[in-house]
Amino acid sequence: MKNYFYSILLMVSLCFSHIEAHSFFERMKNGVSLAAGTITSAGQKSIEYIKEKSGQVVQQITGQSAPISLSQRDSKGCNGFIGLCPRRYNEVAYVHAHNATTRGPSVVNNQDISLSDLLNKGVRSIKIPIHYAQDMGNRKGEGVMVCHGIYRPTLYKNYYGALQGDLLKKLMAFFNKIKPIMKIVGGLSVPGAYMNVRDIPENIKMYIEGLEPIAKIVERGLPIAYGNATSPPEAKIPFTPCAIDPAARSLENVLKEIKAFLDKNPREVFTIMLESTVPFDLVGQEFQKVGLDRYAHVQDKTKLWPTLQEMVESGKRLVVFGGGSRYAWMLQKRDFFYETPYSFSSKSALEKSVTVKKNNNYAQRNVAPENKLCEINNFLTIGLAGLPGAADVVNKRSFLRKRVKTIGDGEKVFPNFINTDFTQRPQGDVFDVVDEINGVGKYAGKPLIQLK
Numbered sequence: 001m002k003n004y005f006y007s008i009l010l011m012v013s014l015c016f017s018h019i020e021a022h023s024f025f026e027r028m029k030n031g032v033s034l035a036a037g038t039i040t041s042a043g044q045k046s047i048e049y050i051k052e053k054s055g056q057v058v059q060q061i062t063g064q065s066a067p068i069s070l071s072q073r074d075s076k077g078c079n080g081f082i083g084l085c086p087r088r089y090n091e092v093a094y095v096h097a098h099n100a101t102t103r104g105p106s107v108v109n110n111q112d113i114s115l116s117d118l119l120n121k122g123v124r125s126i127k128i129p130i131h132y133a134q135d136m137g138n139r140k141g142e143g144v145m146v147c148h149g150i151y152r153p154t155l156y157k158n159y160y161g162a163l164q165g166d167l168l169k170k171l172m173a174f175f176n177k178i179k180p181i182m183k184i185v186g187g188l189s190v191p192g193a194y195m196n197v198r199d200i201p202e203n204i205k206m207y208i209e210g211l212e213p214i215a216k217i218v219e220r221g222l223p224i225a226y227g228n229a230t231s232p233p234e235a236k237i238p239f240t241p242c243a244i245d246p247a248a249r250s251l252e253n254v255l256k257e258i259k260a261f262l263d264k265n266p267r268e269v270f271t272i273m274l275e276s277t278v279p280f281d282l283v284g285q286e287f288q289k290v291g292l293d294r295y296a297h298v299q300d301k302t303k304l305w306p307t308l309q310e311m312v313e314s315g316k317r318l319v320v321f322g323g324g325s326r327y328a329w330m331l332q333k334r335d336f337f338y339e340t341p342y343s344f345s346s347k348s349a350l351e352k353s354v355t356v357k358k359n360n361n362y363a364q365r366n367v368a369p370e371n372k373l374c375e376i377n378n379f380l381t382i383g384l385a386g387l388p389g390a391a392d393v394v395n396k397r398s399f400l401r402k403r404v405k406t407i408g409d410g411e412k413v414f415p416n417f418i419n420t421d422f423t424q425r426p427q428g429d430v431f432d433v434v435d436e437i438n439g440v441g442k443y444a445g446k447p448l449i450q451l452k
Helices: 002-015 018-037 047-062 115-121 152-164 167-185 197-226 251-264 280-290 308-314 347-352 388-394 397-411 429-438
Strands: 094-097 125-132 144-146 270-276 318-322 330-332 337-339 373-377 417-420
Touching (some): 094 270, 125 251, 251 280, 270 280, 280 318, 280 330, 347 397
Parallel strands (some): 270 318, 318 330
Antiparallel strands (some): 125 144
16 A cells, blocks of 8 residues: 555656645655654674784884774874774775765655765765666667666556556545544544544545546556556657656766765775666776776675775775676675665664574675675665655664664674665764774774674
8 A cells, every 4th residue: 555655646746847746745754754753793803803903003004103093083094093994894884875966855865965065974885876867768868877766667567557456446445444443533633733533534535536637647658658668669758767856967977076085085995886777887987987996996705805904005995886797896786795674664663673684695794705794774765765854763873873783783793884864864873873883983992893
């Protein structure tokens, strides 16, 4: 039933003007925001061992023999701390921004500040979704874009298929079923409301009936415009995957922004996770075009990760996870990652999700070369987007710290990537928790998760 509801919302956004659709979704999101409110590590290295080795790194960086400094940020450190320099890439936790370029207001936003602002605040890992500028069926349009978009197979599977299954009739049947319950509630009313609770099903049904003609237009129009799902011909009109994301921009533009940051900050190690409907060979060409590939690290999946210091010294301090391509630096995420589930729409459901998916990488996490990576997904999704109000709840230090600690201790894993929406909200709490995971800053010597 939830999928049917989201289908209706998407139809409304496609059929009405951008302003009307935006207003509709903002009202929906405000309402849902109220509801959202109601380790054995991969490295197998102990904190003591890291401290012992760190003395050598401090001397190497500063020219002085000095104790390890975990508490102070230092321009000579790695990702802000000298104490992180001797740790291998998979022995460090990173703040990860989900769909980092998709900023609001929109019906698909996951962030509300710019990419540059996220990087300057300390985000060191991002996910970017990539699409063709236009999908012409058997022929693709020019241009590669970054956006939180929708592509044709998803459109057919989730929305056109739902329409063919008499979506509106099923919705109306559902509201007919709950009418007796609402009658029992009967005379309940909310002060200041313009209707009784018992009247809500009839009003919703009225709106659904009003949408039926629009649904019929969409049902007839999709196959005419874009072909069918199984064997799309050359489209009669271009399908624009990024149409619903006003923050869409070219991949080249996004990569230039990341390169500018790395050029300016020579001691920062950075990660990009790509989700692409465009072949990764073409994506790799965009990296080459802007010169970002010169920073890209090539990782043999049978070897240990280098330390952050080694990555800084070599200049290969960008790690890119994508898919199969001719570029050796385009790593496949499936070779390294295990993660927690995602697609939760309530705080209580996310709070109960304290396990990781037990794939082969999880099983091999303590087996040589011990180079696996753990991603903790910590966000709520309502419809197609995140919610700032929900992020204020699940990004809050008390919630996030408890969940990370429970997962780390219970699953015996070290959390490398803390994946969040509206990452800087509520007050930089995500950055604070990641500092505690790493045992740096004010948490020096007191890491949340022990490296053993």
